[in-house]
Amino acid sequence: MSEQLTTAPPGVAAASPPARPRRRRGSLAAPYLLLVLPVGLVCLALGYPLVRQFIMSFQEFGLAQQFGQPPEWVGLANYREVLTDPYFWVVTARSVAFCAVSAGLTMVIGIAFALLLQKVSPLFRVTLQITLVLAWAMPPISALTSYIWLTEPRYGFVNWFLTSIGLDAFENFSWLAGNQWTFFAIAATTVIWTSVPLVTMMTYAALNQVDEEVVEASQLDGAGWLARLRHVVLPMIRPVILLVTMLEIIWDLKVFTQINVLQGVAGNNRATNLLGTYVYEVGIGGGQYGIASALATVMLLLVLLLTWRYMRTLMKQGDL
Template sequence: MQTQLTTGRPTPPVPGGRRRDRGDHLTSRRETVRDRLTPLWLLSPAMIVIGTLTIVPVLLLVASSFTDYDQRSLFTGAFDLVGLRQYLEVFSDAEFWWATILTVAFTVAMVAATIIVGMAVAQLLTRCSRPVRHVVTVVLVLAWAMPNVASSVVWTWLFQPGYGVVNWLLEQLVVFGDTSYLDWRQSPVLAFLSVWLLVVWQAVPFVALTLYAAQTQIPAELLEAARLDGAGEWRMYRSIVLRILRPTLLLLVVLSTIWDFNVFNQIWLVTQGGPDGATTTLGVYTYRTAFVSFGIGKGAAISTVTTVLLLILTMIYVRRLVRSGEEL
């Protein structure tokens, strides 16, 4: 440009300029491909682990559901392909449908109670003082971090007839009569209630702390402006807080549905599916079929159906989650 201004003549093209432009173009393409492949290389260890521990077992599970794999196959390795026979037996089994209905009812009851109680605890955490908040947070984390097996065993002690603390407390209330020798596992309603309380008690800390963390990110200016306009506490919570927390709530509903739908340890350790199948969910029914009756092929079919049901529910909730995020 400077040469053109001083001499008035255009600057001659640089020899090989077109070749250098092509080289720059190829270099940029290589950099683009490298930038696209770099995340895949970084994710490859995690993808290998997930594929080994999740995808491969699922494929083996689906393959086993088309066989007559049983106790004999465990020792001889011999089995036959039976096609859809296992699925036909599962769908024609009345116990399977009863377990499915019970699992859905169980999941709805546990998820609803967990979300409601978790929302209440999260709201209380925003109102209490800092020392009290720290103490409550530590207690919630300890309750959530306790292993399922240990908490289930302790839970059976609490509800044990004769020396259980819960029976003793109910007797002190002088409302339910003599409950010292009340056996919760012998009543369908009480067995369901004891497992429900255990699962909700373990799930509330995660929901409460997650909602509290999300609620602390709400701008204080919004609440202050609503308060100046004369809105009450309940109106602010319903119109502002819940609206902002909607994506978080939907995500928690998805996770709670998956976890509660697959609950097994607590039910098996507390009631073992009794009495008379009153707490026999799909998890307990699958375990009994595959590892008690050694109908491994049929158990694999039940697990496959359960996985498909969870995928459908998850897809529905994720779609709503995406829509709620777009609306916000």
């Protein structure tokens, strides 16, 4: 066998590999330049208040400082006062319990609605999606006003319905001022109302990306609907579920608007304070901005602690 010649014949120039197009420096820097403005705005809008809050947590900052008196540096005194106050731990435990219940129910209801959207007819699916979007887009104050009217002691629909079926104990019953359990039941309902649509839409979008061939293969292997959901579908959309769960924990742990508005109707702040309203009460209501800053910093650390497990899981999977 004769050797194959790799050299070009005389007089014929060897073909050179095509030159790669050179990228201009401006095209390489364009993505980073486009990020400068939004990142700068975020740092300005969120970074400065966070740094200011952290500094104020080490200062005695009250009403006198609001009128120009220089703040006095007190070190860890604000944190010591916060952490040694028994009421702070009561509010913290109450906030964590409220977050666990509301976030857990939100995830269960949202995933159930997403699974329902896959099974219903197109007309009903579009109708349900529009309803969810309208519920999500409704301003919180409007939704809260509706709930206040529904639970009004004398003329509310809830008490009228319960008494009409023979439950006379609910005649003129105050759901908001009666006790803290019914108060938080209404508060959790308002929080879940505004959170379920987002969970449903994100989960439904993830379900549409599941490979149907894998689901059909598990069905051929004899797996029932519940087994397919538990061992095939949910593990495939686990990153989305973890991300939404992390967001729900953050939102529900620092909930403020719903609790503050309902407290204005009930007038039982001491028994129904959560961390968000407690920080507001100490800072804006009591003028103790240094202690309120320490409270807010501890609250931030608690949020990071509760969401760290989810963040670590997402980072291990390469989703963050």
